[in-house]
Amino acid sequence: MNENTAAADPLIASARRDEICRIFGESYDPARWNDWRWQMRHRFIKPEQFEKLLRLTTSERRGLAMTHEKFAVAITPHFAELIDPDDPNCPIRRQVVPREEELLVGPGDMTDPCGEDHDEVVPGLVHRYPDRVLLLALDTCAAYCRYCTRSRLVSQGELDPLPRRLDAVIAYLEAHTEVRDVLLSGGDPLLMSEDRLDEVLGRIRAIPHIEFVRIGSRVPSFLPQRITPELVAVLRKHRVWLSLHFCHAREVTPDVANACDLLADGGIPLGSQTVLLKGVNDDVQTLKDLFHALLKVRVRPYYLYQCDPVVGTGHLRTSVAKGIELISGLRGHTTGYAVPTYVIDAPGGGGKVPIQAETIVSYENGQALLRNWAGRTYSYVDPAEHA
Numbered sequence: 001m002n003e004n005t006a007a008a009d010p011l012i013a014s015a016r017r018d019e020i021c022r023i024f025g026e027s028y029d030p031a032r033w034n035d036w037r038w039q040m041r042h043r044f045i046k047p048e049q050f051e052k053l054l055r056l057t058t059s060e061r062r063g064l065a066m067t068h069e070k071f072a073v074a075i076t077p078h079f080a081e082l083i084d085p086d087d088p089n090c091p092i093r094r095q096v097v098p099r100e101e102e103l104l105v106g107p108g109d110m111t112d113p114c115g116e117d118h119d120e121v122v123p124g125l126v127h128r129y130p131d132r133v134l135l136l137a138l139d140t141c142a143a144y145c146r147y148c149t150r151s152r153l154v155s156q157g158e159l160d161p162l163p164r165r166l167d168a169v170i171a172y173l174e175a176h177t178e179v180r181d182v183l184l185s186g187g188d189p190l191l192m193s194e195d196r197l198d199e200v201l202g203r204i205r206a207i208p209h210i211e212f213v214r215i216g217s218r219v220p221s222f223l224p225q226r227i228t229p230e231l232v233a234v235l236r237k238h239r240v241w242l243s244l245h246f247c248h249a250r251e252v253t254p255d256v257a258n259a260c261d262l263l264a265d266g267g268i269p270l271g272s273q274t275v276l277l278k279g280v281n282d283d284v285q286t287l288k289d290l291f292h293a294l295l296k297v298r299v300r301p302y303y304l305y306q307c308d309p310v311v312g313t314g315h316l317r318t319s320v321a322k323g324i325e326l327i328s329g330l331r332g333h334t335t336g337y338a339v340p341t342y343v344i345d346a347p348g349g350g351g352k353v354p355i356q357a358e359t360i361v362s363y364e365n366g367q368a369l370l371r372n373w374a375g376r377t378y379s380y381v382d383p384a385e386h387a
């Protein structure tokens with residue numbers, strides 16, 4: 001059930017795809033499968049569809065029955081194919097199939113852990129750092145991550161469509177000449193049509209002081225079929241950078257690799273964000289495999305996030321100590337490009353705080369004692385005038 005078997009044996013791959021299509025009363029047809037709108041129309045949403053896709057556990061069955069009112073459930077056929085139907089601990093499955101534990105509220109859990117609502121200046125526009133803003137483009141995603149930091153908004157139908165908010169957003173950006181960087185995120189901006197995206201990006205790009213525009217998207221992982229030459233042309237036209245979202249190497253399938261190739265060949269710089277999740281990617285080898293797989297398709301790991309304390313995510317979170325241990329096991333042990341910055345988005349609106357193990361043992365009298373990746377110490381002496 002991984003990309004290697006799929007690549008090595010197209011017959012096995014299409015057999016599973018056929019099973020998936022039959023749940024919707026259709027047979028596997030590669031042209032339909034590769035059409036992103038077909039994928040969106042055939043998402044797994046209802047408990048009875050999941051019963052046919054997976055051998056559900058009691059916790060998952062209860063989760064499917066009870067959590068959708070709080071936070072939508074949806075999985076694309078593409079992503080569903082990656083789930084091991086017999087393994088409840090499958091790392092792909094844990095990301096997207098709800099469990100009963102989602103109903104639990106732990107100490108410190110919040111509905112808006114990053115305090116975004118507090119820094120909202122115009123509906124859907126968050127201005128926290130002096131020079132950059134976050135624009136929530138829409139409130140739908142191709143599939144729903146059970147740990148989503150914006151589950152209070154995403155899938156809830158509370159955010160007005162962007163065309164209705166866009167004039168106010170543009171007016172704010174025009175008035176705030178200190179803003180040079182706009183991050184469109186969501187919900188998933190790449191679910192907009194090419195025409196809509198072209199219009200939104202064009203209006204942002206027309207503001208002279210906006211010099212950097214990026215889009216955060218999990219579409220390449222959930223719905224690689226969406227990455228079409230037409231979409232790439234719009235992104236290239238507006239000189240957009242992309243921040244993708246991947247949590248496990250198994251997500252980097254041949255179809256995903258093709259989508260990344262199309263983007264990289266189209267001149268779109270690609271970064272990636274990963275959320276550290278218990279039972280999904282919380283060991284060094286799993287993270288290494290993921291980051292190496294991403295480098296191979298020209299995606300640069302950017303951030304590794306400590307999972308935000310969103311209500312109902314306790315079963316998916318690790319300790320901070322675990323995160324420090326993991327990032328220490330990567331830095332220096334593999335290609336520097338394969339090591340993202342480990343950050344905690346400080347609860348309550350503090351912004352991203354980078355975390356690493358202590359590498360400066362002491363720094364006194366112009367002498368810094370450093371600990372390297374292998375645990376040995378070295379000293380660096382400052383030039384004379386600073387001693």
Ligand SMILES: *Cc1c(COP(=O)(O)O)cnc(C)c1O
Nearest residue numbers: 126127128129132133134183352
């Ligand atoms: C993450 C984030 C940004 C962008 O931060 P970078 O460190 O530049 O990637 C901007 N605004 C908000 C509110 C954010 O959460």
Ligand code: SF4
Nearest residue numbers: 141145148186187218
């Ligand atoms: S893709 Fe992003 S916004 Fe959408 S559900 Fe996942 S984490 Fe939330």
